[in-house]
Amino acid sequence: MRNIGLQLMYVGTAYHGWQIQKNAVSVEETLEKALEKVVGHPVKCTGAGRTDAGVHARTYVANFRTCSTIPCDRLPLAVNTRLPDDIVVTRAVEVSEDFNAIGSCRKKEYTYRIYNTRIRNAFFVNRAWFYPKRLDEQVMQRAADCFVGTHDFAAVKSVGTDTKTTVRTVYYFDIERQGDLIDCRVCANGFLYNMVRAMVGTVIYAAEGKFPPEAVSDILLGKCRTDAGPTAPPGGLYMTKLWYDEPGLTPEEME
Amino acid sequence: MRNIGLQLMYVGTAYHGWQIQKNAVSVEETLEKALEKVVGHPVKCTGAGRTDAGVHARTYVANFRTCSTIPCDRLPLAVNTRLPDDIVVTRAVEVSEDFNAIGSCRKKEYTYRIYNTRIRNAFFVNRAWFYPKRLDEQVMQRAADCFVGTHDFAAVKSVGTDTKTTVRTVYYFDIERQGDLIDCRVCANGFLYNMVRAMVGTVIYAAEGKFPPEAVSDILLGKCRTDAGPTAPPGGLYMTKLWYDEPGLTPEEME
Numbered sequence: 001m002r003n004i005g006l007q008l009m010y011v012g013t014a015y016h017g018w019q020i021q022k023n024a025v026s027v028e029e030t031l032e033k034a035l036e037k038v039v040g041h042p043v044k045c046t047g048a049g050r051t052d053a054g055v056h057a058r059t060y061v062a063n064f065r066t067c068s069t070i071p072c073d074r075l076p077l078a079v080n081t082r083l084p085d086d087i088v089v090t091r092a093v094e095v096s097e098d099f100n101a102i103g104s105c106r107k108k109e110y111t112y113r114i115y116n117t118r119i120r121n122a123f124f125v126n127r128a129w130f131y132p133k134r135l136d137e138q139v140m141q142r143a144a145d146c147f148v149g150t151h152d153f154a155a156v157k158s159v160g161t162d163t164k165t166t167v168r169t170v171y172y173f174d175i176e177r178q179g180d181l182i183d184c185r186v187c188a189n190g191f192l193y194n195m196v197r198a199m200v201g202t203v204i205y206a207a208e209g210k211f212p213p214e215a216v217s218d219i220l221l222g223k224c225r226t227d228a229g230p231t232a233p234p235g236g237l238y239m240t241k242l243w244y245d246e247p248g249l250t251p252e253e254m255e
Numbered sequence: 256m257r258n259i260g261l262q263l264m265y266v267g268t269a270y271h272g273w274q275i276q277k278n279a280v281s282v283e284e285t286l287e288k289a290l291e292k293v294v295g296h297p298v299k300c301t302g303a304g305r306t307d308a309g310v311h312a313r314t315y316v317a318n319f320r321t322c323s324t325i326p327c328d329r330l331p332l333a334v335n336t337r338l339p340d341d342i343v344v345t346r347a348v349e350v351s352e353d354f355n356a357i358g359s360c361r362k363k364e365y366t367y368r369i370y371n372t373r374i375r376n377a378f379f380v381n382r383a384w385f386y387p388k389r390l391d392e393q394v395m396q397r398a399a400d401c402f403v404g405t406h407d408f409a410a411v412k413s414v415g416t417d418t419k420t421t422v423r424t425v426y427y428f429d430i431e432r433q434g435d436l437i438d439c440r441v442c443a444n445g446f447l448y449n450m451v452r453a454m455v456g457t458v459i460y461a462a463e464g465k466f467p468p469e470a471v472s473d474i475l476l477g478k479c480r481t482d483a484g485p486t487a488p489p490g491g492l493y494m495t496k497l498w499y500d501e502p503g504l505t506p507e508e509m510e
Contacts, residue, residue, distance in 0.1 A: 011377045058378075076374060085380040119331060122266045123313075125340040127378075 001065040003099055004072065005249055006031075006045075007091040008060050013126045013235070014086055016053040018060070027051075027087060031062065034082035038075065039068035048101045048242050049108065052194070054126065054234035058111075061242050061249055063101045093248035107171065109187040109241035112200045112232060117180040128181065129200075129236035135207045137177045143206035144173040144184070146216035147199055154223040156202060158194035158231060166192055166223075173199070185240070197232040198225070205229035256320040258354055259327065260504055261286075261300075262346040263315050268381045268490070269341055271308040273315070282306075282342060286317065289337035293330065294323035303356045303497050304363065307449070309381065309489035313366075314345075316497050316504055318356045348503035362426065364442040364496035367455045367487060372435040383436065384491035390462045392432040398461035399428040399439070401471035402454055409478040411457060413449035413486060421447055421478075428454070440495070452487040453480070460484035 008031070016024035020032075028045055035043040045062045070078065075092035083089070098104075115121055115128040116135050124130065147153075147170050154166040173186040184200055206213040210229070219227045242249070263286070271279035275287075283300055290298040300317045325333065330347035338344070353359075370376055370383040371390050379385065402411075402425050409421040428441040439455055461468040465484070474482045497504070 009377050011380070056378075080375065085375070086377045088375055088377045090374050119345050120335065120340070120343055122264050122341045122343045123311075123382075125266070 001067055003063055003065055003095050003097055004075070005061060005063045005093050005095040005099060005101065005246065006075075006089050007093075007249060008057070008062065008087065008089045010057050010060065010088070011086040012051060012054050012056040014084075017055065018047045018049070018051045024053075027057075027060075028062075030084065030087060031079075031089075032064075034079050035064060037082050038078045039066045039070065041067070046101045048105050049191070049239070050193075051239060052234050052237075055237045055239070056127075056235075057239040059242060060239055061101045061105070061244070063095060063099055091248070093246075095246050095248075099244075099246050104244055104246060106243045106245065107187055107189050108191065108239065108243070109185060110191070110196045111238045111240040112184040112186070112196060113236045113238065114182040114184070114200075114204075115180055116177075116182050121180070126235040129233055131204070133208070135182060135204060137175050137182055137207075139207045139213050140182070140184075140203045141175045142213035143203045143216045144175050144186075144199075146214065146220065147173050147186075151220050152223060153192055153195055153220065155219050155225055155228045156195050156198035157192035157225065158198065159225075160193040163192060168192065168195075175203070187241070194231050196237060197234070198228055198230075200232040200236075201229035203229070204232070256322055258318055258320055258350050258352055259330070260316060260318045260348050260350040260354060260356065260501065261330075261344050262348075262504060263312070263317065263342065263344045265312050265315065265343070266341040267306060267309050267311040269339075272310065273302045273304070273306045273312075279308075282312075282315075283317075285339065285342060286334075286344075287319075289334050290319060292337050293333045294321045294325065296322070301356045303360050304446070304494070305448075306494060307489050307492075310492045310494070311382075311490075312494040314497060315494055316356045316360070316499070318350060318354055346503070348501075350501050350503075354499075354501050359499055359501060361498045361500065362442055362444050363446065363494065363498070364440060365446070365451045366493045366495040367439040367441070367451060368491045368493065369437040369439070369455075369459075370435055371432075371437050376435075381490040384488055386459070388463070390437060390459065392430050392437055392462075394462045394468050395437070395439075395458045396430045397468035398458045398471045399430050399441075399454075401469065401475065402428050402441075406475050407478060408447055408450055408475065410474050410480055410483045411450050411453035412447035412480065413453065414480075415448040418447060423447065423450075430458070442496070449486050451492060452489070453483055453485075455487040455491075456484035458484070459487070 072092040076089040113128040327347040331344040368383040405424040
C-alpha cells in the first residue's frame, strides 16, 4: 500500500473541526468522501491535529493509504473537483511507510488574527476576532514572552481531551501589528486543547490591565485555568505551519 | 428634515445587489430596516449605484432623510448593532439638502480581483475570480489602455437598464499583479450595466490571445457586445472609491 501525504487548506467556518463526529460535518469526512471517489475504495485519513469548529487552516497535513496508482501530481486537481470550494488539496507526495501526519509532526505554528479598531470590517467576519478596544501590542508581547520555553501549560488548557502530560515547549509567540490587524504567531512542539485561544485571551487580559504582563509566569505556575484569560473565539485561529522531516511537506508562509 | 450621508461596506455574497427587489434580499432593504429601528420612522435610502448580486463594496455611499436628532457620530454603532455582520456603516455625516448619493457622485472606482495560479485558494472563494491559466498582466494592461478616455462603451454593456447615452469617460484602468493576485482598478465618471465585468473579460481575452490587445479599440468602435470578451463573475468585483464634493465622504484606500 502506498502512503500518501496531503497538504491542504480550508476555511473552517462551515465545519465542526477536522475530526469526524456524529451529526456534524467535519473536514476529515468531507475529504475522505472526495478521496474515495478518486481512488475507488474507502479511505481513512490521519490529520496533523484536531482543529475546533470554525478554526481555519492555511496549511494542514493529512495522510492516507491506498492501492490506487494515481500519480501524486494529478491527485490534487482530481480531489479538488470533488471537494467544496472551502477545502483545497494543494499538494500530494508519496511518503515513507511509517509516516503519520500527527505522530511525525515535529512542531506546529498557529496564527491568531485580531481586527483591532473601533468599527468592524465586514470582510473579516469569521476570519479575525473583532476587538474594538485599542490593544497595546507591546504589552501583549511582554505577556506572550512568559509563555515561551518549556512549561506546564495546564493553566491554558480547557477541560476535554486527556493527555499524559501538560508540559509543552513553546518556541516563539510573536505579536505583530499591521494597521488594524494584530497577528499572534505561536509555535510549539504540541498544543493542548484550546491552548492557543486561551493564551491569546490571557495576553489580551494583560493588555486590558487585568494583571501585569509579567504575572503570566505566575499564572502558569498556578496551573489553574480560571486565573488565565478567556478563550478567544475560533474564527480568528489559523493553523499556519507544520514541520516534518519527510521531504515535500515543507511549510508555506502565511500570506 | 436632515439629510444624512452614510459611508458603508458590505460583502455582497449573501445579497441580490444593492437595490430593493421582490423575493430577494438586498443590501438596501437590510440597511433601511436597521435604520428604521434607530430613527423610529420608515426610511428610504438612495445608493451611489446599483451593484449586482454577489458584488462587494469596500466603500459605498448612501443618503436618507430623517427628522431624528441622533448625532452623526453615534449613528454608525447604533445601526451596526442592528445589521448583519456582512454590512457595516463606517461613517455618517450631515450633508447639504440637495445632496444625492448617486446624482452628486463625480466619479467611481471599481476593483476587480483575479486569483491567478494553478491551485485555487479556499480563502478567496467568492472574493476573487479563480483563473488557473497564467495571465500576462502586461498584455492585459495594453488592452486596458484602449478603454481609457471618452468613448462609446456599448460594446461592454449588457442588455438591461436603458440609459440616455452609452458614452462615458474612463480616467484610468490599471492592472497590477501582487503574487498570485491581479487587481484591475478602473475609474470612470459613470458605468453602464456590467461594464466593469465585461471590460475585465475583454482584457483577459486579449491576454489569452483571442485578439491582439490593441484590437480593443476597434471592438469599442464596433459597439457590438459579442465582439468583446465574456462578463467576469460577480465575486471578484468591489466598489472601492467614490468621489463627492461634499466634505466627509472622502474615499478610503482599498486595503
